[in-house]
Amino acid sequence: MNKNDKLLTIGQFAAMHGINKKTLMWYDEIGLFTPASMNPENGYRCYTYRQSPILETILLLRELDVSIQDIQTFMKDRSAANLKDLLEEKITDLDRQITHLQAVRTTLCAHQQNMSTLLRMDISEICIVEKEQRCLVTVEVDQTTTFEQEVELITAETERYRLGRLHKASYGSMISVASLQSGCFDDYSRLFIEIPFLPYQAGLHIMPRGKYLRAFHKGEWDGIPNRYQEILAYAREHKLSLYGFAYESGINENVIDRIEDYIVQIEIPIAE
Secondary structure (H helix, E strand, O other), rough: OOOOOEEHHHHHHHHHHHOHHHHHHHHHHHOOOOOOOEOOOOOOOOEEEEHHHHHHHHHHHHOOOHHHHHHHHHOOOOOOHHHHHHHHHHHHHHHHHHHHHHHHHHHHHHHHHHHHHHHOOOOOEEEEHHHHHHOEEEEEEEOOHHHHHHHHHHOOOOOOOOOOHHHHHHEEEEEEHHHHHHOOOOOEEEEEOOOOOOOEEEEEEOOOOOEEEEEEEEEOOOHHHHHHHHHHHHHOOOOOOOOOEEEEEEOOOHHOOHHHOEEEEEEHHHHH
């Protein structure tokens, strides 16, 4: 007898495909996948090796979260064209899930980096760091923009880019170096949203690649101007030319309860 025609017990066939016997029994009961034969004496189900590709196709579709009903429809009209269409649809879904998971991973890595920074940071330190180019979504604000309006602007942009949840991006504010150098420490002009894997497109703000002056401020917002004065003094002392914008972002919101413990990271690009 050809091995492809040799009968296998339900236990052997289930073990060969890494599933439970009850799964095969259920598939038989709903008419999705029937055994090659039934033992007339004891009613035991028997299968052949030839049935393996069909079962593996069903198991693959189930792993891809294709519904039993859709699999039954496909099984009633199995063809290369129908399977191709079904798989193309699931590949699109998988690509979307992969992109989502990559974005979540990037966000987790950012949070992990923030926690690492918190654990080893010297809050008084001002240092130079290297950064890669980043694309930011920005919204314009000024001193008359209320907090409620800022929330509305950010919400509109998260909906526009289909973020769904706020944790899928990082947020911050921007103030121009020109404003800082003229002593206008409350002249914030933009809020920014950094969305993982956002490709460059017209209208996005480019946070340039290169060296940045990095510092931190802990506590109430009204103490930030003093910190900026220290940063500018450090830049003058070390003959550093700052340009563009200062980018502010909170790095410990998820581990504090008091505003007195809030830490803002400040990064300003340095001209080469």
